[in-house]
Structure formats: structure tokens, C-alpha cells
Amino acid sequence: MSVTETPEKKIVQKDITLNMGPQHPSTHGVLRLVLDLQGETVVGVDPRLGYLHRGIEKWMESRTYHQIIPMTDRLDYISCMCNNLGYVVAVEKLAGITVPERAQVLRTLAAELTRISSHLIWVGTSAVDIGAMTVLLYAAREREFILDLLEMATGARLTVSYARIGGVRNDVPRDFLEKCREFTELFPKRLEEYDTLIRENRIWLKRTVGIGVMTAEKAINYGLTGASLRGSGVNYDLRKVEPYAAYDQVDFDVPLGKNGDVYDRYLVRINEMRQSNRIIKQCLDLLKPGPVVTADPRYAIPEKMYVMKSMESLAHQFVLMSKWVPMPKGEVYVATEGSKGELGFYIVSDGSGRPYRIKIRAPSYVNLSALPAMATGHMLSDMVACIGTIDIVLGECDR
């Protein structure tokens, strides 16, 4: 607090504590921030979470491994296939299940489609927060195409629940492959359209360059992963470092930033979309005819036509659906590259068909903890840009 004396009156300055409440258009969900402001400058940020806490980890302890799959959709509800994939990869590592080739490629394809969809939402909403309103509607146009593709393949637009333990739910219809190829031809030109809207725009540059800078060492110490980490120049992408699904069979680059500011993270995510498009194109070429469910008889859910005809299949399907088969005792921590960063599942199994403990390492939760470090010292509107650049989804953050 400082006191200035003028001939007319005493001017008193003090900090203000402002609540950026859970309902706010710029917080990307129900996020509450308690801000300490000196005028317009942020001197302290205290995120208050929990408005979307559903107790998912506790709930998962009372469900079978199969029943948990639709719930993983609701974690990061913008890029659902990435979560499904992360979960089933962890369960398959726990039980030692091999997944057939076609299923791996289909999983990779769907995961990259949802990654593009998530980044499109990100670019649209964070541009709108900063003031560039046109980008949102353009990005939504491409996202509609992706959601139509997902509906064709899986039956659902958003919460797909496509992955199964040991494979995928169903094979894709024939016209899906043609439409997907059409998407990969169309997408680079469209992406260039909305990239050029803001990439060299003077206002965008002023609002994003030098804002929210995180050096590489600080970013690693704060646990940032994903595009937020790569924007600071750290080459760490789990699809390259610990490949899963079909990522070791496709060729793609990992875009990196230099300065670790909002602008670099923007460039990283735009380029990631281009690389995802490249991966999808290669996946379409890699697809060969084959089964989409594992051959392991313990965990493979039998096809409906066998369930209706054979007694053994009927009994096995009943056991799988009602209480799942006993899994080996042990624990694994498996991390995959979700659209926001490292999505990890730590599963402790007690030998039954239900997990004893699942911990979901949510990238949004960890990335959000770096917000005070990023935003302190900037102005309030720059803090909004910082929230956008971290790319949080509250469903994953609060679980």
C-alpha cells in the first residue's frame, strides 16, 4: 500500500483480491481463480479447483476393467479417443495382451483424428479469448468433418469409447476410408487458411510474443508435458520416446518452440496438427485386412453371432460383462501422449476383475499448476492468454 500526497487529497493504493469465478467465458470450463491484482498487473494467482470433481478414481475401483472405458471418455472430453487409448494400453500392459495389427492402426488413426479435433478447439477458443474471433468458426468447420468421420467409424461424435481391451470395438465401414482420405487432402489447405489469419498479425504478435515465458528447466520442474513443454524447446514426445499403438510404424516430426512463450506454443500446436494429418495419411496406407480384436481367448469379447449360437461363447461373454476375468496381480504406470500432454494411468491390480486403485495422471491438472509461474507479473488480459496457452480441459483436471 502506498500513499501519495497531492494538494487536493491523499491517494491510497492497495492490492485488490478479485475472484475470476467458476462461471467465466475465458476460463475454459469451471475454473475459479483468486487473483491478487495491483491495478491491472497480476501479482498472485491461486487456482481453486474441484468444480468438476466427480470422484472418478474412487468410482473406478468398483467397476470392471471393461466398464471403465466409457468413463475415460469423460476425462478429457474433447479428445476422447486419446484417453481410451491411454487406458487400454495400460490394461494391456498389466495383463500382457497383444493387440492385432489392424486394431493398432485403427486406434492410431482415431487418436490422431481426435488430437486434431482437440487442437482445433484449442486454437478457436484461445484465439477468441485474445480477441481473434474469426478463427473459432473456421476451426469448427473442420471439426464438424472430423466428428462426422468419427460417427461413421464408431457411432458417436464425441465420446467414442472406441478402444476395447485387446483391440477396438468394431471394424470401420468402407466409405469411412474414402472420406478420411478426402479429409487428409482437404485439411492442410484449410489449416493454412486459418493459420494465416493470425500467424503474422500485428495484434496477435503483440498479445502473444513474450507472454507467459517458461524456460525449459522451469517447465520440466513444473511437470509440464505435451505441447506446453515442447514450446520451450524440450524434445519430449511420448509417441517417439515410448511408442505405443502404431506410432513406431509411421513417420512424423515433433515441432519444437524456442522461447517458451504463448506464440511458440501456438506454432507448436499448429504444426502438430499438420503432423497428425501426415500420420493419418500413413495410417490409411498401412491398413491391411485382419482381425480387430485380440486372439487371446481370455480377454476377447466374443462376436455376437457366436454368442447367439455357442454355449461357451455365451458363458464367456456373460462372465466378461458381469465381472471380467481375473487379471494378474501387479501394478503398472503407463503414459501415453494425450492431446494436452502426458496422460498416465497407474493401475494397481489385486488379482480380481476390478482394479484395486487407478490413478489418472491428468496433464491438464499438472500443466495448470504452472499458471501462477507463467502469469505473475503480466496484466490481467495476458493472464487470459496464459490460461488459453496451457490448454486445459476441466474434466481431466478435476476428474
Place this chain on the structure above:
Amino acid sequence: MDPLQIAKMVEEKFAGQVLDTATYAGQVAIMLKKEMIRDICRYLKDEPSLKMDLLSDLTAVDFSTYPNDTGLRFEVVYNLISTEYHHRIRLKVRVPEEDPRIDTVSLIWQTANWHERETFDLMGITFDGHPDLRRILLPEDWEGHPLRKEYPLKGY
């Protein structure tokens, strides 16, 4: 570096602190005593050939209803990564039910701050030396720790 080699290095440097080294599905977990956990973590982060600079996850497990479990009730689990050498390791420390406290590692990795807050909130483990240990996901006036096994799924 092979994770078993990392476990051996920890065992040699901190004699008597390593209780067990377990391998499952290619992943190595070291069971430690809780007294020197801060020094062990600092060693793992600073040692040039290990450089475990990213704390990926810090959580706790309640073993009270685990079949045939003989140890203390809570287990605090640290999952560490090295962004340079790309190796991983898991550290596990058991803490008793009557006194669930352990040293904080939030001064070594800043990311541990929120992980420890969540573990305190949902499991009730206190982290000594934590700068700001309060509830994070549940309201401040919530009573009880929901992830413990005796807490009912639908609440009280």
C-alpha cells in the same frame, strides 16, 4: 539406462534404505524406507548419469483391503522420468496408518506441490515441509478423505 541399474545405484549409495526392488511388465519399482526419501530424490535428480528431472506422478494407495498384504497401510508412489535419458523408475514408500506423514519433495520438483495437495486431500497423507498444504479438489470444509477404503462410494 536400464531401470534395474538405477535401482542398484540407489541401493549402493543409500545402504539400508532400499527394502525391495520389484519388476513387473518391464517396469521397476524400488521400495524404500521413508527416512531419507528427500535425499534419495535429490540424488536421483542431480546425479548426472540419472537426471530424473521430471516428476511424472505422485500418488498414494490404501492397502487396507488388499488380499494378503502384510505391510503398513499407505503407500506413497513416485513415478520419475528423465527427459534426457528417457528412462523411468518408480519409488514406493510405506507409511503407517497411525501417523501418515512423509517429507515433501516439492522443493526438489515444483510439480510435487499440487500432487501432494491432492494426495493430502483425497487420502489424508500429510507432507512435512509443504509450503501450502490444503485441500485442492474438495471444498475446504470437507470432512474425511474419500479415497480411503472405508469411505463409502456414495458418501455419507
